[in-house]
Amino acid sequence: MTGWFRSRWAEEDTWFYVEADAEGWVTRQVELQGLLERPIAAASLMEWEAAQQAGTLADYEATFGGTAEVLVHEWDPHDPQELTVGEFEDVWLTARSACQAGARARSARGA
Incomplete structure (x- = not known):
């Protein structure tokens, strides 16, 4: 059964939001950093594997x-x-929306 939890790592000033499958593999993960909880990651294992296979x-x-x-x-x-x-x-x-917006902003700046 899929489960969801969050965990704060004070040394990194980061909240980790996790979706894990029945075996304990992280299938989706969000990372929010700092006092403003700025999204720095919103990744899906399935998407990550597809990107790896596609070379992207x-x-x-x-x-x-x-x-x-x-x-x-x-x-x-x-x-x-x-x-x-x-x-x-x-x-x-x-978090996904924020990550996509950040990527568009970096692209527009040519970074």
């Missing part, structure tokens, strides 16, 4: 970042707090 992984990671590439229990989330699917989806959609 660098572009994907520049826009959306990546997901943890280990099982959740191997990276020891700090004090995980369970979320509902709705809570995760709200953060996911907002």
